[in-house]
Amino acid sequence: MWSRIALLAVGTLAIGTDGFIVAGVLQDIGRRLDVSVAAAGQLVTVFAVVYAISSPVLASLTANLPRRRLLLFALSVFIVGNAMAALAESYAMLMAGRVVAAIASAAYTPCASVSAAILAGPTHRGRALSVVMGGITVATIVGVPVGTWLGEAGGFRAAFWLVTGLGVAALIGLALQLPELPAPPTVTLGERVRSLRLPQVPGTLIVTTLAMTAGFTVYTYIGPLLAETMHAEGRTLSLVLCAFGIAGTIGNGLSGWLADRWGANRTVATSLIVVTGILAVFPSVATTLPGALFGVAVWNGAGWLLLPAQQHRLLSATPQVGQILVSLNASALYLGIGVAGLLGGWVIQLWPARALGPVAALVAALALVVHLLNARKVRRSAAVREQG
Structure with missing residues (x-):
């Protein structure tokens, strides 16, 4: 097996x-x-x-x-x-x-x-x-x-x-x-579309899209960014990407543990707060190899806390259509990656590659705001149901 x-x-x-x-x-x-x-x-x-x-x-x-x-x-x-x-x-x-x-x-x-x-x-x-x-x-x-x-x-x-x-x-x-x-x-396409109307689902999917847009705005163009900040070439870029992946694996493993102890909402918020901060300063940190390794470790370690916690939120809210919602969350993920390619390309056409970090941080901050508002809405809905 x-x-x-x-x-x-x-x-x-x-x-x-x-x-x-x-x-x-x-x-x-x-x-x-x-x-x-x-x-x-x-x-x-x-x-x-x-x-x-x-x-x-x-x-x-x-x-x-x-x-x-x-x-x-x-x-x-x-x-x-x-x-x-x-x-x-x-x-x-x-x-x-x-x-x-x-x-x-x-x-x-x-x-x-x-x-x-x-x-x-x-x-x-x-x-x-x-x-x-x-x-x-x-x-x-x-x-x-x-x-x-x-x-x-x-x-x-x-x-x-x-x-x-x-x-x-x-x-x-x-x-x-x-x-x-x-x-x-x-499971028909109509059933998948109808599942979007369930409570808290739209906001959760929007957060996933924005969070992926933020991270991949920098990741997609990390080669030009590191070439500008530290004159990085292929081997150095491979080492940085390897550190990026290791940190993401650790973050992915921690996410479930944190979601069980803190709750999925707090885990997602923690992820977005850390990612917003590190992306804002990443171009300044990544001027040396140790700085770049530190930056990607914090960035992707915190970033991968988000996705398992997001799936946890969707499955907990509506387990009867959990498979549908996880599929839609994957679509939201890739949609965010796609938007990141457009956004990052636009940024490097207008400004130096260093601008990728602050622009991505703004998108991550927007994801945090949407998450907090969505969580507040869900809590209010739960309170109304309890009173009813």
């Missing part, structure tokens, strides 16, 4: 690496395809927005398909998309490859989570889900830094060939090891 779940996690490792790797090869893409860094950053935006839109739609359209067939087909399309990116001789072809890969990723990830839950059964469901989603976290520690290093040595094509290879490994493993699985109960 666990070996099959681990193979599902290899797929999410490939997808996580694919989603984040552009940040490490942004400047090489610009040089080789003769586009601006801001234009190269839109590859992140397109991937994220296509994922955000595709995820709930594909989850509804493919609800009755056999899980094994869907997983293998999604990985096959993912491999094709990344091979297109690796072979791209033009910006348009690279963009097309990103769109194909994003659609495949949006089909694979929710299906992998459901499949892991079926394989594990109720007793080990939470652990199985954490293993599958852990593939994305591991991508920030291993996949993205290695891809950045490969990109420095062989250009962005080498980085996308790495992602393609990970997809092939997952496809072969699952084709050989994954049994047929029953399809889950059908």
Whole structure:
């Protein structure tokens, strides 16, 4: 059972690496395809927005398909998309490859989570889900830094060939090891949309979007930012991204513990307060390698406190449609990443890359305000229900 779940996690490792790797090869893409860094950053935006839109739609359209067939087909399309990116001789072809890969990723990830839950059964469901989603976290520690290093040595094509290879490994493993699985109960797109009207849901999803916009406004363009503040090159950037991933993994692990002891609302607020502060000063801190490592550790360690706590809030509020809301939260996450690519590109066109930090901090502060207002609204609604 666990070996099959681990193979599902290899797929999410490939997808996580694919989603984040552009940040490490942004400047090489610009040089080789003769586009601006801001234009190269839109590859992140397109991937994220296509994922955000595709995820709930594909989850509804493919609800009755056999899980094994869907997983293998999604990985096959993912491999094709990344091979297109690796072979791209033009910006348009690279963009097309990103769109194909994003659609495949949006089909694979929710299906992998459901499949892991079926394989594990109720007793080990939470652990199985954490293993599958852990593939994305591991991508920030291993996949993205290695891809950045490969990109420095062989250009962005080498980085996308790495992602393609990970997809092939997952496809072969699952084709050989994954049994047929029953399809889950059908959840229509209409039911997903109606779930947005439930109490506290809209505010929670807005906070997720704003928080991801804040963090990824800096992360997407961290290469140009560190090149400006400390003249960082490929190896230094790989080291900083590795520290970023390790801190995020620690934060992800702490989030559940804190949510159980502090409550999800306080955990989210703590995350946003720390992230707002560190992003505001990050360009000033990241003028040396120790400063950059410290900055990304605080930033992503606090940042990853947010997402598990947000899922905790959604599942606690409306457990009957928890799977739907977690899917929508993932869409909100990728929507925020997409907006970050646009916002960051706009910032570096108008100002020096150092401005990314303060602009991102303002977005994080807005997320904090929305969170506090939303939590206050929920408390008032609960009080009214108790009095009634």
